[in-house]
């Protein structure tokens with residue numbers, strides 16, 4: 001990419017999927033990279049921005065179903081860079097949020113490879129924008145807690161007791177990888193002391209044509225249909241004025257009243 005310059009690995013945030021939400025720098029690097037190593041969640045329209053001579057490799061892992069191991073990804077980045085090729089390590093959303101960035105940086109640093117991190121719009125922020133809602137609000141929420149549900153892969157983390165304490169008052173809880181058991185998550189949060197009435201929103205495929213938004217209360221999540229993947233769950237009073245496409249309403253679930 002830069003004749004005469006040392007090859008570099010660029011960790012680039014691809015945002016939630018819509019190419020218009022790429023930063024100018026991300027757009028430019030994707031078009032100029034010699035090698036694009038992208039995660040599964042990076043959308044096809046964004047991958048299509050790669051140069052015609054670029055080598056494009058899907059190194060994605062979903063739910064631990066590893067077509068390729070983390071060590072192999074590290075080795076690929078290092079070996080391409082050592083051959084003088086600029087590598088774009090393209091990650092969904094922002095590379096610093098649940099993106100294994102720390103491990104990959106350590107591998108590059110150990111190998112003496114130069115790198116740079118280019119931020120992207122993370123799913124939570126993109127979802128808030130689509131819902132026209134703030135994540136903090138000085139009237140109700142002064143903190144954001146970002147956690148990983150990790151239930152999509154059937155692994156139990158059980159962090160809800162901790163989260164419940166934190167969101168009791170003025171925190172917006174953002175659950176990445178919430179999995180399909182939203183009713184279980186909701187039940188555990190309520191048992192741990194969270195108000196059943198707190199606004200709760202699931203957004204799937206944020207910014208893509210197939211985006212889905214479902215707004216309810218925490219206890220309304222009992223009735224939420226299985227969410228499409230990828231999806232993100234937002235819980236908090238700051239969301240009370242959100243404009244979602246769909247509301248849950250049935251005889252067993254509470255209906256949000258605003």
Ligand SMILES: C[S@@+](CC[C@H](N)C(=O)[O-])C[C@H]1O[C@@H](n2cnc3c(N)ncnc32)[C@H](O)[C@@H]1O
Nearest residue numbers: 016092093094097122123176177205206230231
């Ligand atoms: C491994 S994490 C990567 C997060 C990413 N680095 C970010 O900043 O958005 C993957 C999870 O992010 C969330 N996610 C990423 N892109 C999304 C999208 N377009 N719509 C909804 N959720 C998304 C989902 O919870 C998904 O399971």
